[in-house]
Amino acid sequence: xxxxxxxxxxxxxxxxxxxxxxxxxxxxxxxxxxxxxxxxxxxxxxxxxxxxxxxxxxxxxxxxxxxxxxxxxxxxxxxxxxxxxxxxxxxxxxxxxxxxxxxxxxxxxxxxxxxxxxxxxxxxxxxxxxxxxxxx
Numbered sequence: 169x170x171x172x173x174x175x176x177x178x179x180x181x182x183x184x185x186x187x188x189x190x191x192x193x194x195x196x197x198x199x200x201x202x203x204x205x206x207x208x209x210x211x212x213x214x215x216x217x218x219x220x221x222x223x224x225x226x227x228x229x230x231x232x233x234x235x236x237x238x239x240x241x242x243x244x245x246x247x248x249x250x251x252x253x254x255x256x257x258x259x260x261x262x263x264x265x266x267x268x269x270x271x272x273x274x275x276x277x278x279x280x281x282x283x284x285x286x287x288x289x290x291x292x293x294x295x296x297x298x299x300x301x302x303x304x
Contacts, residue, residue: 214297272289
């Protein structure tokens with residue numbers, strides 16, 4: 169499966185780039201995966217971000233196609249992550265996979281036990297840029 173085209177806001181890009189420079193994150197395998205996503209992303213200004221794209225602090229309804237289960241996930245920074253509340257760290261495999269995806273796009277990501285899971289974005293229910301909340 170080819171990697172879908174993704175968009176990231178310039179402010180998210182700058183914050184994530186700074187996050188990856190921190191010693192506690194710099195050498196994690198997840199940091200390398202996120203770095204690769206940032207390198208291939210189209211960077212746009214926050215006010216130019218389409219509403220149906222997952223940005224930092226966005227909440228999205230997603231379908232895991234293998235099981236047919238729906239999830240509502242909010243993409244957050246590592247210190248804000250809380251699995252019980254559906255707050256997924258950008259450094260978790262699914263978080264890294266979600267950034268920049270648009271409604272209708274799908275991506276494979278490694279699940280438990282080496283199983284590959286396919287996640288499809290059904291709806292972005294909240295996006296800070298679309299809500300005018302660009303000072304996160």
